[in-house]
Amino acid sequence: MALIEKTKVELGKAHPLDKYLRIERIPTLWCPGCGLGVSLAALLKAIDRRVKEGVLDPKKIVFVTGIGCTARTSFYVGFDAAHTLHGRAVAFATGAKLANPKLELIVLGGDGDIAGIGGNHLIHAARRNMDLLVIMNTNFIYAMTGGQLAPTTPPGLYTTTTPQGSREKPMNVIKLLAAFEVNYVARGSSIYPQLLEQYYYKALGMRGFRFIEVVSTCPEVFGRHIGYRDPVTLYDELKKRVKVKTKPSIEESSLDWDRGIIIGEYIVNDYPGYIELIMGGKK
DSSP states (O other): OOHHHHHHHHHHTTOGGGGGBOGGGOSOSSOTTOSHHHHHHHHHHHHHHHHHHTSOOGGGEEEEEOSSTGGGHHHHBSSEEEEOSTTOHHHHHHHHHHHOTTSEEEEEEEHIIIIIITHHHHHHHHHHTOSOEEEEEEOSSBTTTTSBOOTTOOTTOOBTTBTTOOOSOOOOHHHHHHTTTOSEEEEEETTOHHHHHHHHHHHTTOOSOEEEEEEOOOIIIIIHHTTOOSHHHHHHHHHHHEEEOSSOOGGGOOOBTTTBEEEEEEEEOOOOOHHHHHTTTOO
């Protein structure tokens, strides 16, 4: 047996979460030290817990992604998945949910995909309290397309489109979504995967619109651009800047690279989701 085929077989028996993955596509295309694999592992653990509880049916879970590093997730999961146009994942997922309300839609994208190119779709899904779980991996840059300025890039930091440092204020998506009184908003980080799993687990048991921002490491592009030349150095630096807080206020949600980025559960509500509203309380 060829080494690569032997490796696939061994991977398929190596971990209880392998049942949720397309093992034949492993290893992933993500760079060494990227936080996306950590984020996906935490999500799969949360899904597995909800499946064992009978809350989720794996056959009704659908992953929807746009374009970018995070969007590659749809290549690796063993669920039904759609790899859509850049910025359109939330819109596609909204249509899928309306067509079949019994589906559990999970949208994944980077900060450029979700907050930048897809920002308008994000706003209106939140306004409707659409029954979606949206996960935005924030690595502060457009990583896959060359390292351009992203909506979340901290002021003063270098990107390929701001060689003298960004002069723009980063977009605070948490504060934006607070205006719509959605059901769940949290910020986690690949630095703390156990907390991230808790947020995913909670969101997967709720109705309505749920949003989780994941502050993640991108050593190959973001890290190198700002002077951290290896994955461990960037990881250590981000760990210094990420601060965990129980029930942080919305005013504490700024993406402040210098003062620190607070992670925690910012909004927890239980309003009827959009599907209940249009179906008169029936699902």
